[in-house]
Amino acid sequence: MICGRVDRYIVLCDKSPRLTRPPIPRILLNNVSCMRNAQQILRHVNVSVHDGGALVLTGANGSGKTTFLRMLAGFSRPSAGEILWNGHDITQSGIFHQYKLQLGWVSLKDAIKDKFTVLENIQWFEVLEGKQGRSIPALELMGLARLAKEKARMLSMGQRKRLQLARLLAIDRPIWLLDEPSVALDDEGVKLLEFIIAEHRKKGGIVLVATHLPLQIEDAMYLRLPPRFPRRMTLVDMLDRGDWA
Ligand SMILES: Nc1ncnc2c1ncn2[C@@H]1O[C@H](COP(=O)(O)OP(=O)(O)OP(=O)(O)O)[C@@H](O)[C@H]1O
Ligand SMILES: [Mg+2]
Numbered sequence: 001m002i003c004g005r006v007d008r009y010i011v012l013c014d015k016s017p018r019l020t021r022p023p024i025p026r027i028l029l030n031n032v033s034c035m036r037n038a039q040q041i042l043r044h045v046n047v048s049v050h051d052g053g054a055l056v057l058t059g060a061n062g063s064g065k066t067t068f069l070r071m072l073a074g075f076s077r078p079s080a081g082e083i084l085w086n087g088h089d090i091t092q093s094g095i096f097h098q099y100k101l102q103l104g105w106v107s108l109k110d111a112i113k114d115k116f117t118v119l120e121n122i123q124w125f126e127v128l129e130g131k132q133g134r135s136i137p138a139l140e141l142m143g144l145a146r147l148a149k150e151k152a153r154m155l156s157m158g159q160r161k162r163l164q165l166a167r168l169l170a171i172d173r174p175i176w177l178l179d180e181p182s183v184a185l186d187d188e189g190v191k192l193l194e195f196i197i198a199e200h201r202k203k204g205g206i207v208l209v210a211t212h213l214p215l216q217i218e219d220a221m222y223l224r225l226p227p228r229f230p231r232r233m234t235l236v237d238m239l240d241r242g243d244w245a
Helices: 065-072 093-102 118-129 135-141 157-171 187-202 235-241
Strands: 009-012 017-020 027-036 039-049 054-059 080-085 103-106 175-179 206-210 221-225
Touching: 027 065, 039 054, 039 065, 039 221, 054 065, 065 175, 065 206, 080 093, 093 103, 103 157, 118 135, 118 157, 135 157, 157 187, 187 206
Parallel strands: 054 206, 054 221, 103 175, 175 206
Antiparallel strands: 009 017, 027 039, 027 080
């Protein structure tokens, strides 16, 4: 499975044109496979992503989208192949230490502390990050400013997702790994998500997103993971085939 782009730059010098090597991709998956629970989930995946790039992962339930993102986040290792960041293998401990500081992560496990206020839920991460002053603007952008002093347990599902996205903005890391980020968002929330992704990419940020719902992401690469187990034929399929005619 190959997904990526090939860039070739021609530099004119005073004598003759010469080909220079293209810049190395910020993230490169080289023939990567991944096992989980002794089963092969991903097979021979090749992907390259440059600064400002976006990769959208699609595929049936259980096809391995979350596994793909977890592997990039370092929660599991490839069983074969390599994942390179700036040309270095992320599984090397010295490299991983730097690489993980590049990552912003949104998943269905939202890591929101119900007893903290909405604002504290972001500021806590901001302090850990050694940053300050971004929490309130991020809450404002995500439409949560008026709830800043409420306990997080008061939030609806969509508001919790907005809080996760506000945290992503406040922490401001270059590589976003987003697992189903639009789930529970209303139409305006989806538009905001698309907006912050576009703005992040304009600054050179990278977005890797797994989604079942369509998202407007300009010039994104798409990687559709094949279903792991062929779906059993249902009654509807049989009717479509005319078996019952
Ligand atoms: N913790 C785990 N241990 C072992 N196997 C797992 C674990 N989590 C998921 N799997 C298996 O890995 C496969 C891929 O799961 P994954 O969650 O990556 O799929 P997905 O494409 O994200 O699915 P969905 O669209 O439902 O989110 C599934 O067959 C699943 O059963
Ligand atoms: Mg998933």
